[in-house]
Amino acid sequence: MLAYPGHSSFISQDELDTIHNYYEKRVVEAIYEASERARDGDRDFIADVACVALNRLPPRYIRYDVDMTFFTSPQELEEMKDKVTMAVNDAIVYVTERENNLEKPEPSATETKKPAKKTRAKAKSKNVKKG
16 A cells, blocks of 8 residues: 555655556666767766656556566567667667757848748649640
């Protein structure tokens, strides 16, 4: 039973600390495997990628990692590993693209001008058959 105000049966903070998302450790391990930047110690990058990847995975809360391996088939564990790899790879691309977009200089006024739109009259005249 979890802590519930007004009840004498509380779970201790130590017991609450054992509850975690199964994917958290696997995602961080996958980030280190996939990214040299992570292995170089870029903590902000690791945190950003982990957040994006974890938000793309379903939560799987457990108390002990052994519970997951005991109650999950080898096929399911392999599928979960594949999902982690895919989520991490997608997250690395996502975070890197966002960082690159922030580093680009703002376009000049001439680059932001949009081409003139066709007027309805011009568009209609192209559709009229000459006969």
